[in-house]
Amino acid sequence: MRITRFLTLSVVLLAGNAASGAQRESLEEIRDKVPYGLWLEGRETEQIPWSTYGPDVTIRADLRYQVDFSAVIRRSEPSNNLVLMARVVDRQGRPLTKVQVIEPGPAPGPLGASLLLAAAVRSGRYALNLVLFDRMNGKYNVKFENFEVPAAPNDPLEDSLRDLPLVEFLTKPAPQPAQDRPSPPLLMDIIFGGPTGIRDVFRRIPRSRPAGSRDWVSTFSPRPFPISSTAPIEINVISVLSPPEEFVQQKFFVEHYRATLRNVLNAFSRLEPRNGAIRFTGVDLIHQTVLFDRTPMKALDPEQLAQAIAGIPTATITLDALAKQTARGSFFRSVLEQQISKSEGGCAGGAVVFILIDGRESFKDARDLSPLSVGRACRPLVYHLRAPIDPLAADHIGRLIKPFNPKTFDVESWPEFRDAFRRIYADLLAIGNLGTETNFLRVTDP
Structure with a gap:
């Protein structure tokens, strides 16, 4: 009552x-x-x-x-x-x-x-x-x-x-002026674009996407992911910033890859080793240039990164880029070789970690490429995170790093990415507890 x-x-x-x-x-x-x-x-x-x-x-x-x-x-x-x-x-x-x-x-x-x-x-x-x-x-x-x-x-x-x-x-942000809104992908780009056409389009479209901060706004800033360790730990994030070659002229898939990459890299930028460093190397495979070379991730401005990713030309390919297409694999192999060489000093009394991020890359010169060799002085831990547009595409980067026994994650949805990131972060926390032994020891899944 x-x-x-x-x-x-x-x-x-x-x-x-x-x-x-x-x-x-x-x-x-x-x-x-x-x-x-x-x-x-x-x-x-x-x-x-x-x-x-x-x-x-x-x-x-x-x-x-x-x-x-x-x-x-x-x-x-x-x-x-x-x-x-x-x-x-x-x-x-x-x-x-x-x-x-x-x-x-x-x-x-x-x-x-x-x-x-x-x-x-x-x-x-x-x-x-x-x-x-x-x-x-x-x-x-x-x-x-x-x-x-x-x-x-x-x-x-x-x-x-x-x-x-x-x-x-959460709250909704103020609506953007019409001239500032990104143009939506064209349906015709989805249906008729690409070498395989309509038969594979639904397989390629991602199963889910993150509810980004532009959709709903939190009053709290993103929290860091601290990593405590007794010995120094050096984390190297290496990412292919250009979309996979077969999709470079398909606007819908290019924008999807760019948005995915921005969110993925923003997550990794929140890793904070308390004793060590985290660096970022960003590569444009289309034009075979290194846009960021071991840049400290704390100094990496999200807007600067977004502009660099968006600034890679994809609608038209230069004659120089076309001429270099057959050497993309050897170029990327040399980039990885140089990055590993630059990090060898970190193995002296510490741990070295590489996190490779790409959308499954295939190279025309794959047959001519030999896998990278593992040095005696330093055996870094390697993680390979693939966020593919086409989950069935060939992966020639995986062949290059196979001798390092990488831990590979295929992420086709944001729940899968969160789980992959959770596992990598748990490994990094365990590395901090294990110290220098991690140069020679694989850390198991949590």
């Missing part, structure tokens, strides 16, 4: 101003009159026709989990006076967030008015409490959605996020 009376009082309070013709309330004023009784009663109700989607769990570009929820109000329903109120609680019903109040966008879509909600979450089991309320007539919907964000056992990424709240509602 007490809950029912509180429920009725809450609804009356919310509807009162609108029904009496008073001035429209602000979202903060509405938040102060949240009908908690509707949630305490624990019963779902639908008085306003709507369709709901989610909660869906995705991976953000900062490697946090993101939960998305959306509701669409049918076009036949007026949406000017609608508000959506939401909170997240644990499975015992204890609130983990303040109440989020959302209004529909100014222009309803073809299906009706949309209400969008997103939250960054850590691993755990949660419940989303929702109330959709019409301030004019007092109608309301109540909905409860349980969701779970699984955690890998002993996940070091979760440990680095412990200072963040379990759940954080």
